Amino acid sequence: MDAYFSKEIYIYWYEIMLLQRRFEEKTGQLYGMQKIRGFCHLYIGQEAVSAGCMSAIRDDDNMITAYRDHGLAIAKGISSRECMAELYGKATGCTKGKGGSMHFFSKEKKFFGGHGIVGGQIGLGAGIAFAEQYKGSDAVTLCFFGDGAARQGILHETFNMAMTWKLPVIFICENNFYAMGTSVERTSNVLDIYKFADAYDMPGDSVDGMKPENVHYAIERAARRARDGEGPTLLEIKTYRYKGHSMSDPAKYRSKEELEEYKEKDPIEYVLRMIRENNLATEEQITEINEKIKMTVDDAVEFAENSPWPDDNELYKDIYLQADYPFVTD
Secondary structure (H helix, E strand, O other): OOOOOOHHHHHHHHHHHHHHHHHHHHHHHHHHOOOOOOOOOOOOOOHHHHHHHHOOOOOOOEEEOOOOOHHHHHHHOOOHHHHHHHHHOOOOOOOOOOOHHHOOOEOOOOEOOOOOOOOHHHHHHHHHHHHHHHHOOOOOEEEEEEOOHHHOHHHHHHHHHHHHOOOOEEEEEEEOOEEOOEEHHHOOOOOOHHHHHHHHOOOEEEEEOOOHHHHHHHHHHHHHHHHOOOOOEEEEEEOOOOOOOOOOOOOOOOOHHHHHHHHOOOHHHHHHHHHHHOOOOOHHHHHHHHHHHHHHHHHHHHHHHHOOOOOHHHOOOOOOOOOOOOOOOO
16 A cells, blocks of 8 residues: 555545446446447456546546546546436437447536547647636646557647647556557557657656556646646556457457456456555445445436437537538428
């Protein structure tokens, strides 16, 4: 146990990671039952990243990510009910059933997606940070992307602008080692993605993403720099997804031995071990947490099942439309 962190933080980490894990396990089950359709990317195995980030930032800080967004959205405070309803495509979902798995969003919680275009959120994240800087706020923006998106040109354009303007943004590469089914080794001569920052004189660091303490420390340092007007940081947080890239991916490109090796480093089991070894909670309290999480997920499913579908008149709402566009009529 790291003495820097209180008992409450370890309990928080355990609860928020377990909620994500159980939510995603239920999502996978419901997908198999065809209750959830379309593309679906699970966060199982990567929960220490979201947990460590949340304990290091403020509620008014912003977050934007790619399409593997369920875990981060839940960590940022979007309710399990809203998230599950969105997966079902129901009107009570966080984007009114219009976005589905890949497009979670909440203006109130400062969670700005869920984006399906690989790397598209990188420029948007810098834009959100620019808006905060322009308003005179000291809020920080956490911009997440995968190792595959690090190959996109927008990353380099954005890094250049972000450093030139000293934007308050933390670029976070969640490196789970496989862009869809292709390993980093097969796509780049530079295997340490955090070194991309060197070309722009941007601070960069590699972080063990299987332990929330490491993530917290790295985010805390980067957030302090951003709030002090020193500009962006690139963090390569090395993590691992236990499932395939999406629900349609059998993940045959990696060995069972590799998967089991990472499961032995499971972040939830690690935090639970810290709690037990340091007597931070009794077995009865741990059982209560487990039961509470189960009830929360079951309640989310019931809520989604009983929620209405969006009305047809929602089709043209929440979009930008040219007033005299000739091809759409009421």
